[in-house]
Amino acid sequence: MDPKMDSGMVSTFYSIDEAIESGFAPVPISSDSTVNVQSIIDIMDHLLACEATWHMGHSLAQTVFSCIYVLRPERTSSQALLHSYCRVIRATCRAVVSVVSDARTNEEEDLFTMTYGLPFSGEEDAKGLLLLNAVEETICRQLRACKATRRRMLEDAELEPLQSNPHLEESFCKSLLCRIRFRKHFLHALNCMRRPQGRGLELARKHIGYCISELDSVLDSAEFLRLDIVENGVNEIEESTTASGRSPIGFDPTLNKRLSAPTPPRAIKLLSWKKAIDYYxxxxxxxxxxxxxxxxxxxxxxxxxxxxxQKSRPDLVARAHLQLH
Incomplete structure (x- = not known):
């Protein structure tokens, strides 16, 4: 049999546990704190591209849940930033599946709402926003410390920096904050739009405005994140799924091929990071x-x-919200 015709025959790892044991998704990602922060930003960017690709009709199992850190968020409990972000990603996916399922605007054969037996309903995910808020506050303090006078720096002496290079601290803080805030406001917007009788629409618009503003900041962060990357060409960077152009750690689209409901056998092409932002x-x-x-x-x-x-050619998620409006 042609391996491409059997979703269970071609995979890097036999199981998620095997991938974890092989060190495919280490926690922490690196003993070097600077590399660790860079890698987390790459994971955030790649997840954004995965999520946008999923919204375009591809399988959840081959996109967002191709990330071991999302599949097993309990492993990252010692890493507050990565842990809270993955929890909020899962909660966002659940909110989107809920609205599309309720609106019934998708075709029956669409892969969008299929969850393939994935760990999709974790009770801990509901706490993700609280955890992410705490992480955001900590990074805000770190950013203020970067800009502070010597007196303020002495007051914040107990505050541990994000990473070891003081010259990069401010830019890393800003790069993380815009990504965290976009993720937080996007989930808030989705939740507000589901409130009965339109009670949350005005607040949802505020969150949507914040999301658009934060995406501008995310785009602006690309220049800093690419500073230490040797570019092989503009096209290669443009097609990358991360702002930095690096490959993210902890992703394998073949991870879920042996689930009881098999994922589609053929590999998919993810949207680039830039196209994902345009989509959002x-x-x-x-x-x-x-x-x-x-x-x-x-x-x-x-x-x-x-x-x-309809003239704007809205995608599935927007059409679903219109149907329920």
Whole structure:
């Protein structure tokens, strides 16, 4: 049999446990704190690309849940930043699956809502936002310490820096904060939009605005993150799934091939990091349009809005929210 026709025949590891035992997704990622922070940012960026690719209709098992850190978040409990981020990613995926399933705007054969028996309903994921808020506050203090006077630095002497190079500390803090804040506000926006009778729409618009602003900062961080990368060409960087151009640690799209409900056998091409950001900007603008639309318009206004909305060619997640609006 052609190996491409059997999802269980071609895989790097026989199981997730085997991958972990082989050191494929170490915790901590590196004993060098600077490398550790760089690697976590790469993981965040790659997860963004995975999530956007999933939204475009690909399998959750081959995208977001191709990350061992997301599959087994309990392993990262000693690493607050990575742990809380992965928890919030899982909670976001659950929120998106919920809205698309309820709206029923997807085709039955779409892979989008299939979870393949993945560990998708962890109770601990609900605490992810609280953990991420605490991490954000810590990094904010570290950023303030970078900019502080000598007196303030003495007051914050007990605050451990993110990494070992003081010249890079401020830029790393900013790079992390914009990614954390985008992730936090995006989940808040999704949750607010699901509140009954449109009670959360105004607040959702505020979170959407914050998301768009943070994505601009994420884009701006790319220049710093690529400083130590030897570029082989602009095209290679543009097609990368991370801002830095590096390959992320802890991802393998073949990890879930031996689940009871097999994942699709053929490999998929992920959206690039830049295209993923473009996708989210478009999605956020679509969601903002939905939130801004009056809940009690007349039929003519509804038809006019739907026609105008469809001209922007919204993707599945935006259409699902419109259906439930």
């Amino acid at each position: 900007v478009k999605l956020l603008h679509n969601l903002d349009q939905i939130c801004a639309f009056s809940l009690e318009p007349d039929l003519e206004a509804v038809l006019e809005f739907v026609i105008k909305f």
